[in-house]
Structures are given as structure tokens and as C-alpha cells.
Amino acid sequence: MSSLTAVLYGALVAYLGGWFLGFWTGNFSLLLFMLTVVTLVYWLAERFRFKPQREAAAVALEAQDAQRRAELARMGIQRVDGDVQEAKAKLLMQPWWLDWTAGLFPVILIVFVLRSFLFEPFKIPSGSMVPTLLVGDLILVNKFHYGVRLPVINKKIIDNNPVQRGDVMVFRYPADPRLDYIKRIVAIPGDEVAYLNQKLSINGQPVTTVAQGEHYDDDSLSYAPLFTEKLGDVEHQIRVDPRRGAYYGPEPKTFPFAQNCRYSPEGVVCKVPPGHYFALGDNRDNSQDSRFWGFVPDENIVGKAFFVWMNFGNLGRIGAFH
Known part of the structure; x- marks a missing residue:
């Protein structure tokens, strides 16, 4: 032995x-x-x-x-x-x-047991969620918020809270499920979501945004306009760079349900299919998200991110976020 x-x-x-x-x-x-x-x-x-x-x-x-x-x-x-x-x-x-x-x-x-059914720690590796989450933030993800899933196969066995617009979610990257991504859910099944000329609309209604001045990003060493955005009951900040154009890669798109999306020089309009979600980064012009690789299937959900428990470069980052 x-x-x-x-x-x-x-x-x-x-x-x-x-x-x-x-x-x-x-x-x-x-x-x-x-x-x-x-x-x-x-x-x-x-x-x-x-x-x-x-x-x-x-x-x-x-x-x-x-x-x-x-x-x-x-x-x-x-x-x-x-x-x-x-x-x-x-x-x-x-x-x-x-x-x-x-x-x-x-x-x-x-x-x-803790990691599979209760809470799982993650480290933010990129700036796609700036200003909500910064590179180096160590976050906690609630694994049971959306339901209890079997580990490894990620099969849901007990349902819980539904996914809401505005949730910050960790999920398995649809194009490579070995990787975990974190984005904000902006549209749920049945929604028609449009991101045109750097403006977000849900079911034909523009999402409320309020200008908050300039934001400096330590990662990209650049300034860009900062806005407060409200999705449902969730109010959060987003970063929009007016110097960036709406280019989402070459056609045709090959992700599942790509036929639900229409691309144009102004942006993209998508109808979210059943059992799927549309996710965007809060750093809208520096985020690889659903505009590029499509919808997030329900079976790819890992959990809801809710707390920064450590950032060794900035202890003031510790706390809950929206």
C-alpha cells in the first residue's frame, strides 16, 4: 500500500x-x-x-x-x-x-462540501468587470443561490432563486467549459436585448444610465466615461469608451442560437432563447461577452458572485458589491 x-x-x-x-x-x-x-x-x-x-x-x-x-x-x-x-x-x-x-x-x-454546495472562491484575472471588480480581487460565489447542483457534472437537482437581470454571475465559458467567466446578466430568457451605439435596451426600453464623470483604469492606464446603470432593482456602475467602435468579429457567427442575433455597424440585437442568458461586462468596451460568443446556457451556471474577501494590493476593496 x-x-x-x-x-x-x-x-x-x-x-x-x-x-x-x-x-x-x-x-x-x-x-x-x-x-x-x-x-x-x-x-x-x-x-x-x-x-x-x-x-x-x-x-x-x-x-x-x-x-x-x-x-x-x-x-x-x-x-x-x-x-x-x-x-x-x-x-x-x-x-x-x-x-x-x-x-x-x-x-x-x-x-x-463547502466548495461544491455553498461558497467557492475565485480570483478576477482581467478588467472586463471594471469598475465593479478589479484585477486581483478575490471574490466569493454563492453556489446555492440559483439552486443545488451536483459537482463535476453541474446537474441541478434542487431549484432556488431565478436568475435576475443585473446579477453578477460566474459561469462556465460556453466555448470552453473548462474555463470560468464572470459577467453581469443583462437579459433573461424571452428578452430582446439590444446594444446599439453603446446604449443598452431591453425589450425596446432603454436601460436608465446616469453620467458620473471620468473613470481611470489602473489596468489599461486610461480614462473613460463612467455611468450608473440600473437593471431591475440593481444599480451599478459601467465604463464606456466612446473611442471604441462596435466590431464583434467576422460573420457568420457560429455559436448556438446565433440565428437569434442581428449584427450591424451600430451593434447587435438578440432574442434570448429559453434556458439561456445574455451577459455583458461592466467594462463595456473591453469585455469578451455574449456579443462575441453567444448566450450562457443554464447548465453552465456556477453561482452568484457577491463579495470581495481580499485584494492584497488594496484592502479597501473588501466588501459586498452589486
Whole structure:
């Protein structure tokens, strides 16, 4: 078993190393699930086989010592050298391969449950959600807000709150589900959403915006107009760069339900299909979002982002956001 454990740890190190060096894209949910299963197997083996075997060996050692002392006592020898307690302690001690597998199971199980069903941490890697979220923000995502989903396969088993316009959502990138994206949901199933001449409309009604002056972005080292936008009950800030044109890549579009969208020099108009959502970045002119790669399927939802728990470069970023 020690050799098998060494092989498993070697495979884990190789997988993490290749992931870190960029040789492949890792799947942390699957990795955590596998670690939970493997350590559970070791924990069960320890509880029902290895530990009883060690305890039986310790009892047998004590019995042998007691029998030896009794025989010596019958021979008139009362003083006997030697103490089996140290040997007994060594017999009861977990070997390293159980300590680093079965011993880790409770911790890994807690992390697995918390991350899969309650809250998951993410790090903001780009400026697509500026000014709401900045590069380096460490955020928490509520995994049960929209319903309970099975880990790895992401199958919803219990429904909860519906997705609302204005929600900041983490989801699996439709073009490559191994990647997680974060955007703001601006349109829900059945909506007709239009982003024309840098103006957002939902079902023919312009979304209310109020100018807030200029915004400086540390990431792009540039100024751009800042607006307050209201989607449903959610009021948030967006950044719009009037120097950027409405170009969303070459035609034809090949994402699912691309026929629901009409592109023009002014922008794009889309009818959101059932079970899908239309997402935009708050940094409207520096965001790869639904205008480029299409709609977010419901089965790709990870959870609702709601809290910045750390930014090592700016502690003032800690707190809730809309």
C-alpha cells in the first residue's frame, strides 16, 4: 500500500505541475472529487481493516507479555526487565501512507462540501468587470443561490432563486467549459436585448444610465466615461469608451442560437432563447461577452458572485458589491 500511495502522490504532483506550467487546463472540481473518493477509500480501509489489525497486534503483544511474566512468576522470578508499552505504541501508530490519505479525508471532505454546495472562491484575472471588480480581487460565489447542483457534472437537482437581470454571475465559458467567466446578466430568457451605439435596451426600453464623470483604469492606464446603470432593482456602475467602435468579429457567427442575433455597424440585437442568458461586462468596451460568443446556457451556471474577501494590493476593496 505504501508503494501504491507513492504512485498516487506522484500522479497528483505531475498533474498539478503540468497544470501550473500550462501543459494542460486542470479541472479543480474533478480533482477535488477524486481526492475525496480516494481518501474516503483509505479512511474506510483504516477504520475497518488496518486500525483493527494494529489494535489486535497490540492486544496480542500485551497478552504474550502477560503470559511471559506469569511463567516467570511461577519460577519465582518477580522482577522482569522490559516494557512493551513502547512497542505497543509503535504498533498502533499510523504509517505515513495512511496519515497522508485517511488522515486528510475529513479536511478534504469539508472543503469539497463547502466548495461544491455553498461558497467557492475565485480570483478576477482581467478588467472586463471594471469598475465593479478589479484585477486581483478575490471574490466569493454563492453556489446555492440559483439552486443545488451536483459537482463535476453541474446537474441541478434542487431549484432556488431565478436568475435576475443585473446579477453578477460566474459561469462556465460556453466555448470552453473548462474555463470560468464572470459577467453581469443583462437579459433573461424571452428578452430582446439590444446594444446599439453603446446604449443598452431591453425589450425596446432603454436601460436608465446616469453620467458620473471620468473613470481611470489602473489596468489599461486610461480614462473613460463612467455611468450608473440600473437593471431591475440593481444599480451599478459601467465604463464606456466612446473611442471604441462596435466590431464583434467576422460573420457568420457560429455559436448556438446565433440565428437569434442581428449584427450591424451600430451593434447587435438578440432574442434570448429559453434556458439561456445574455451577459455583458461592466467594462463595456473591453469585455469578451455574449456579443462575441453567444448566450450562457443554464447548465453552465456556477453561482452568484457577491463579495470581495481580499485584494492584497488594496484592502479597501473588501466588501459586498452589486
